[in-house]
Amino acid sequence: MYLQSIQLENYRRFKFAQAEFPDGVVGIIGNNGAGKSTLMEAIAWVLYGTEAARTGKNEIKRLNSKPQEICRVILDFELQGENYRVVRELKGASSQQDSSVLINGKVVARGITAVTDLIEKTLNMDYRDFITSFYAPQKELNVLSDYPPSKRKEILARMLNIEKIDSALKGLRADIRGTDLKLEVTEVHMKDINELDSKKKELQEELKKVFQKIDEEEKSYQAEETNLKHIENELKKKKEESEVFNKYKSELSVKEALSAELATQITKSNNEIETLESQSLELDKLEVEVKSYPQIKEGFLIYEGLKHKAEQKKTIIIQIENLLQSIDFDKKRIEALGKDMIVLEKKSKTLEELKKDLVEIGQHLEKTRSEFMRVQSAYKVTLEEQNKVQSQLEGIERLGPNSVCDRCLRPLGADYPKIKEHLASEIKKIGTNLDSITGERKRIEEKGKELRLVKNNLEEAIERTQKEIEQFLKGKGEQETLKKNLLDKEKNLLFLQDNLKNIGELSYDLTVHLELKTNLDRLEKLKEKYIALNQEKNKLPQLKQNLTQIESNLKNLNIEIETYRNKIKTLSFSEEELKTTEKKVEEQRAKIHQLELNLKDLNHQKGIFSLELEKIERDIQETLKLKEELKSLGEDRLYLEKLDKILVDFKTSLISRIRPALSTYTNELFLELTDGRYEKLELTDENDDRYPPYEIVIYDQGERFSIERFSGGEKDLANLCLRLAISQQVSQSSGVEFSFIILDEIFGSQDASRKENILKGLAKLKNRFRQIFLITHIDDIKDSVENLITVLENEDGTSQLILQ
Ligand SMILES: Nc1ncnc2c1ncn2[C@@H]1O[C@H](COP(=O)(O)OP(=O)(O)OP(=O)(O)O)[C@@H](O)[C@H]1O
Numbered sequence: 001m002y003l004q005s006i007q008l009e010n011y012r013r014f015k016f017a018q019a020e021f022p023d024g025v026v027g028i029i030g031n032n033g034a035g036k037s038t039l040m041e042a043i044a045w046v047l048y049g050t051e052a053a054r055t056g057k058n059e060i061k062r063l064n065s066k067p068q069e070i071c072r073v074i075l076d077f078e079l080q081g082e083n084y085r086v087v088r089e090l091k092g093a094s095s096q097q098d099s100s101v102l103i104n105g106k107v108v109a110r111g112i113t114a115v116t117d118l119i120e121k122t123l124n125m126d127y128r129d130f131i132t133s134f135y136a137p138q139k140e141l142n143v144l145s146d147y148p149p150s151k152r153k154e155i156l157a158r159m160l161n162i163e164k165i166d167s168a169l170k171g172l173r174a175d176i177r178g179t180d181l182k183l184e185v186t187e188v189h190m191k192d193i194n195e196l197d198s199k200k201k202e203l204q205e206e207l208k209k210v211f212q213k214i215d216e217e218e219k220s221y222q223a224e225e226t227n228l229k230h231i232e233n234e235l236k237k238k239k240e241e242s243e244v245f246n247k248y249k250s251e252l253s254v255k256e257a258l259s260a261e262l263a264t265q266i267t268k269s270n271n272e273i274e275t276l277e278s279q280s281l282e283l284d285k286l287e288v289e290v291k292s293y294p295q296i297k298e299g300f301l302i303y304e305g306l307k308h309k310a311e312q313k314k315t316i317i318i319q320i321e322n323l324l325q326s327i328d329f330d331k332k333r334i335e336a337l338g339k340d341m342i343v344l345e346k347k348s349k350t351l352e353e354l355k356k357d358l359v360e361i362g363q364h365l366e367k368t369r370s371e372f373m374r375v376q377s378a379y380k381v382t383l384e385e386q387n388k389v390q391s392q393l394e395g396i397e398r399l400g401p402n403s404v405c406d407r408c409l410r411p412l413g414a415d416y417p418k419i420k421e422h423l424a425s426e427i428k429k430i431g432t433n434l435d436s437i438t439g440e441r442k443r444i445e446e447k448g449k450e451l452r453l454v455k456n457n458l459e460e461a462i463e464r465t466q467k468e469i470e471q472f473l474k475g476k477g478e479q480e481t482l483k484k485n486l487l488d489k490e491k492n493l494l495f496l497q498d499n500l501k502n503i504g505e506l507s508y509d510l511t512v513h514l515e516l517k518t519n520l521d522r523l524e525k526l527k528e529k530y531i532a533l534n535q536e537k538n539k540l541p542q543l544k545q546n547l548t549q550i551e552s553n554l555k556n557l558n559i560e561i562e563t564y565r566n567k568i569k570t571l572s573f574s575e576e577e578l579k580t581t582e583k584k585v586e587e588q589r590a591k592i593h594q595l596e597l598n599l600k601d602l603n604h605q606k607g608i609f610s611l612e613l614e615k616i617e618r619d620i621q622e623t624l625k626l627k628e629e630l631k632s633l634g635e636d637r638l639y640l641e642k643l644d645k646i647l648v649d650f651k652t653s654l655i656s657r658i659r660p661a662l663s664t665y666t667n668e669l670f671l672e673l674t675d676g677r678y679e680k681l682e683l684t685d686e687n688d689d690r691y692p693p694y695e696i697v698i699y700d701q702g703e704r705f706s707i708e709r710f711s712g713g714e715k716d717l718a719n720l721c722l723r724l725a726i727s728q729q730v731s732q733s734s735g736v737e738f739s740f741i742i743l744d745e746i747f748g749s750q751d752a753s754r755k756e757n758i759l760k761g762l763a764k765l766k767n768r769f770r771q772i773f774l775i776t777h778i779d780d781i782k783d784s785v786e787n788l789i790t791v792l793e794n795e796d797g798t799s800q801l802i803l804q
Pocket residue numbers: 011012013030031032033034035036037038039059060061062063776777
């Protein structure tokens with residue numbers, strides 16, 4: 001395999017860059033951070049994807065690139081005569097990854113998984129192997145030389161993938177530990193099978209005994225049940241007998257009670273008859289007395305009527321007396337009221353006259369009022385006139401002769417005193433007039449006052465007279481009512497006097513009346529008694545007839561009683577025997593109940609034993625299973641142990657086989673690079689008597705020396721040879737022929753002569769590697785390489801590739 005070209009779009013610093021890869025030693029130069037290692041990372045990324053990138057996929061796409069821009073790498077290489085193109089890209093904001101592989105222009109794989117599968121299969125190595133074979137990163141050579149041999153061995157093991165065996169061993173040992181633990185746990189949980197067997201036998205024995213007992217108890221239970229049935233039959237018979245016996249007995253006692261009742265009734269009837277017969281003698285005596293009852297009653301009723309009339313007469317007399325008194329009173333009142341009527345007439349006339357006077361006074365008053373109004377207005381006019389002339393005078397006096405005449409509107413001048421005087425006399429005249437008006441007004445006022453006093457007196461007299469007349473009018477109404485009532489009373493008096501006459505004279509005697517009453521009360525009681533005794537006497541024949549009937553009934557009943565007594569005697573029933581049988585039944589039932597309980601207990605025991613037996617059987621099965629498991633675990637463990645040994649042996653043999661191959665190849669390269677100055681280089685093995693394993697030793701004039709004895713440049717060369725040998729080893733084991741290698745900043749801190757040394761050495765390796773890429777930031781190698789790819793930084797922060 002060798003690289004043909006690469007194209008980068010928005011891959012890290014590269015916006016768009018393309019480069020053809022020439023053959024030979026190719027220098028890739030540029031400043032720190034220009035993107036040299038990025039270029040190599042892109043080769044690994046296009047083949048193996050995210051795993052090969054130094055960051056997560058979201059940080060791969062160029063910073064500041066637009067979301068719609070695609071991050072893409074296209075790598076062309078040749079392998080076994082075929083042209084391969086591998087494309088990988090990240091699309092969209094979420095960096096969706098996609099990739100494809102074309103062979104000779106034909107798509108052979110599409111999608112991340114398919115492409116990775118195809119690459120791993122074609123190159124026959126995974127990402128780690130790929131990196132180890134073709135890419136020696138910065139400082140790795142230093143690491144190889146600086147670390148002690150044991151560490152170097154470890155690094156080599158890692159590079160050569162031997163550590164995979166270690167990790168397999170680690171897993172295997174974890175499995176062994178796991179199996180041990182399972183074994184331990186299984187042994188702890190496993191029960192003693194012999195113990196379980198003997199316990200099972202014991203339980204089977206116990207269970208057999210319980211079955212036997214159940215059998216025995218069931219037999220005796222059946223026997224006792226039959227027994228119980230016999231006794232119960234006996235009891236049933238006895239109970240039937242008892243029923244008949246008790247029936248006779250109760251019927252007998254009913255009849256005996258009835259017989260006693262009849263006997264009592266007979267005694268009672270005899271007594272009654274006797275009493276009634278003695279009462280009929282008394283009845284004869286009563287009859288004689290009761291005969292006078294109607295006569296006495298009639299007399300009493302006459303006296304009752306007399307008493308009533310006497311009371312009536314008395315009441316009428318009182319009423320007549322009261323009426324006479326009332327009539328007399330009314331007459332006197334009517335007479336008095338008649339006198340008042342004369343006064344009423346007079347008062348009415350007076351009222352008429354008073355009213356007439358009042359009208360007259362009113363007219364006078366009205367006249368006086370209008371007179372006053374007239375005088376009052378004359379007074380007002382005169383007063384105003386006086387004020388007007390007065391103010392005129394005051395105005396003139398204030399201005400003196402300069403005052404203006406109110407008619408001609410010229411100053412008064414010489415007329416001033418004249419006019420002033422005229423005005424003063426005018427004021428005086430008006431004053432006199434005012435005085436006479438005031439006198440007139442006072443007179444009218446006096447007159448008005450007098451008239452109002454008279455009017456008030458008249459009004460009071462009218463009111464008073466009206467009230468008196470009203471009073472007299474009421475008396476007139478009373479007089480009329482009294483006259484009407486008086487007629488009614490006189491009619492009533494006549495009616496009462498008639499009644500009194502009709503009653504006439506009465507001869508009522510209270511003593512006779514009371515005597516009659518006492519006699520009548522006594523006779524009434526005797527009469528009642530007579531009637532009652534007479535009714536009782538009528539019952540006697542019936543009573544006698546009833547007695548005969550009861551006596552015959554009793555006789556019949558006594559015959560029946562004798563028959564029942566004979567029947568009971570003939571029944572040979574005993575209450576005690578019945579009780580004994582009942583007791584027997586109860587005892588038998590208790591016995592059976594006990595047997596049932598026993599059976600229940602036994603069945604319970606049977607259940608427990610059966611469950612225990614089942615559990616033991618389960619335990620036995622479980623233990624047998626565990627035994628099986630233990631056996632298989634033991635076998636597993638043996639197998640794992642064997643595997644462990646095989647892996648250890650395999651690792652040892654691998655290391656022992658690789659070391660000579662590595663040693664041989666490193667030696668070949670070293671001899672070639674040093675032009676045969678030294679005889680041999682080798683990597684020591686595990687059994688070296690002087691040096692630890694994996695120490696680089698160099699033969700100088702037949703003697704072995706550790707690499708430490710040689711110069712820095714020689715050390716660098718030896719390590720470079722070892723690193724190249726490792727690449728060779730890994731790529732060889734893949735079975736694919738590889739012809740390129742990338743050395744990224746391998747110079748470290750070497751001085752110029754040492755660098756030159758390495759460069760010369762590399763030039764000699766052209767026949768072994770078609771392409772050797774040497775990445776460095778140091779410019780001075782320019783002349784020592786055949787081709788140059790410069791990684792140049794642009795001003796906008798992107799980089800470009802220039803092939804020279
Ligand atoms: N997605 C990205 N977009 C832009 N720049 C990026 C991105 N990812 C990494 N970089 C930058 O790219 C630069 C190039 O790194 P690289 O390792 O390739 O440099 P170099 O040339 O190998 O330098 P040195 O000589 O120091 O090893 C770094 O400065 C890094 O910060």
